[in-house]
Amino acid sequence: MYHGIGEKSWDNVPDATIQQPTDAVVRVDAVTICGTDLHILKGDVATVTPGRVLGHEAVGTVVAIGSGVQRVAVGDRVLVSAISACGVCRYCRAGSYSQCLGGGGWILGHRIDGTQAEYVRVPFADNSTHPVPDGVSDEQMILLADILPTAYEVGVLNGAVRPADVVAIVGAGPIGLAAVLAAKLLSPSHIAVIDRVDARLDIARAIGADITINSANQDPKEVIADLTHGLGADVTMEAVGIPPTFELAVALVRPGGHVANIGVHGEPVTLHLEDIWIKNLTLTTGLVDTRSTSTLIELVASGQIDTSSLITHRFALSDIEQAYRVFADAATTGALKVLLSNAPSAQ
Numbered sequence: 001m002y003h004g005i006g007e008k009s010w011d012n013v014p015d016a017t018i019q020q021p022t023d024a025v026v027r028v029d030a031v032t033i034c035g036t037d038l039h040i041l042k043g044d045v046a047t048v049t050p051g052r053v054l055g056h057e058a059v060g061t062v063v064a065i066g067s068g069v070q071r072v073a074v075g076d077r078v079l080v081s082a083i084s085a086c087g088v089c090r091y092c093r094a095g096s097y098s099q100c101l102g103g104g105g106w107i108l109g110h111r112i113d114g115t116q117a118e119y120v121r122v123p124f125a126d127n128s129t130h131p132v133p134d135g136v137s138d139e140q141m142i143l144l145a146d147i148l149p150t151a152y153e154v155g156v157l158n159g160a161v162r163p164a165d166v167v168a169i170v171g172a173g174p175i176g177l178a179a180v181l182a183a184k185l186l187s188p189s190h191i192a193v194i195d196r197v198d199a200r201l202d203i204a205r206a207i208g209a210d211i212t213i214n215s216a217n218q219d220p221k222e223v224i225a226d227l228t229h230g231l232g233a234d235v236t237m238e239a240v241g242i243p244p245t246f247e248l249a250v251a252l253v254r255p256g257g258h259v260a261n262i263g264v265h266g267e268p269v270t271l272h273l274e275d276i277w278i279k280n281l282t283l284t285t286g287l288v289d290t291r292s293t294s295t296l297i298e299l300v301a302s303g304q305i306d307t308s309s310l311i312t313h314r315f316a317l318s319d320i321e322q323a324y325r326v327f328a329d330a331a332t333t334g335a336l337k338v339l340l341s342n343a344p345s346a347q
């Protein structure tokens with residue numbers, strides 16, 4: 001539970017209950033922590049108020065449904081998506097679920113209580129969950145709640161990655177690494193990943209990055225210029241969420257290229273129009289819609305995307321405070337995604 005900037009605790013709260021006919025209550029079997037939860041704790045997301053149960057990613061078992069739920073039944077194993085969707089507003093009808101006007105969007109662990117609990121109320125359950133296919137583990141599935149759709153939609157699709165592109169990804173956290181996996185689906189000629197932590201760059205290389213650049217001791221602009229005959233990358237992605245890395249992503253792109261911002265920013269960032277007005281750039285921003293989740297589930301289930309390197313630590317759900325410490329101190333612990341499992345005794 002979030003108690004204000006820098007303050008959180010693992011508390012006893014009443015179990016989630018059905019409040020609307022379209023709700024389901026899901027017993028959380030597996031849950032994780034997102035970089036965005038750390039942004040919330042830093043105070044970067046002012047819409048989260050004290051008393052909120054955090055978390056927007058889960059795999060679980062449906063234990064109750066409202067009278068209006070049609071496609072989800074008690075006992076179903078489901079992925080709880082980071083984004084809820086009313087399904088009928090103008091944005092939902094266009095697949096832009098993140099902008100839902102009917103009470104959905106990113107609400108879990110933000111505007112309503114989230115998934116870092118034993119039970120979670122999932123609004124619009126028919127549209128906000130996905131069945132877990134046979135043969136796909138909780139570990140594989142949990143990455144489909146947020147980080148894989150984010151990397152694919154906000155990074156790769158918004159960035160319009162095409163075959164043979166040079167793609168530069170700033171940030172090798174879970175999102176930047178998922179962006180490597182997602183970009184590979186489009187067969188770029190080179191993927192370059194920039195970070196300041198060698199351990200993360202090693203993982204980037206292991207999962208398919210062609211070039212890694214530690215920006216603490218190498219100039220990414222020189223490396224990308226050498227690779228592209230001075231032009232710059234076709235697509236750059238910002239996967240950190242701070243001003244210098246956004247400015248780097250803009251500086252690394254070629255004229256006519258795409259800058260896809262993925263990071264959640266908590267402070268104003270400078271867009272150097274005095275340098276780039278002449279470069280015919282496209283800049284995209286976005287909150288994940290999770291409209292690609294079904295596609296990505298298929299790709300994970302069929303082995304076309306291998307997510308096995310992304311979960312580094314496993315905890316019992318009740319050890320979540322320790323999990324937060326390990327996740328927040330990633331430079332020391334090497335943590336990427338942490339998996340929290342609810343003990344079977346909770347069943």
Ligand SMILES: NC(=O)c1ccc[n+]([C@@H]2O[C@H](COP(=O)([O-])OP(=O)(O)OC[C@H]3O[C@@H](n4cnc5c(N)ncnc54)[C@H](O)[C@@H]3O)[C@@H](O)[C@H]2O)c1
Pocket residue numbers: 034035036039146147150154170171172173174175176194195196197200215239240241244245261262263264265286287288330
């Ligand atoms: N747009 C969306 O819908 C969406 C969804 C989920 C997460 N996010 C955001 O995406 C961002 C990345 O998430 P994550 O979980 O991978 O975060 P993370 O904090 O785990 O990873 C960030 C990485 O950036 C590196 N880094 C920090 N400062 C750097 C610098 N100056 N130069 C180079 N590298 C630097 C860190 O070493 C780390 O590896 C966060 O801002 C998160 O909030 C956005």
Ligand SMILES: [Zn+2]
Pocket residue numbers: 034035036037056082146
């Ligand atoms: Zn998230």
Ligand SMILES: [Zn+2]
Pocket residue numbers: 085086087088089090091092093099100101102103104
């Ligand atoms: Zn809607």
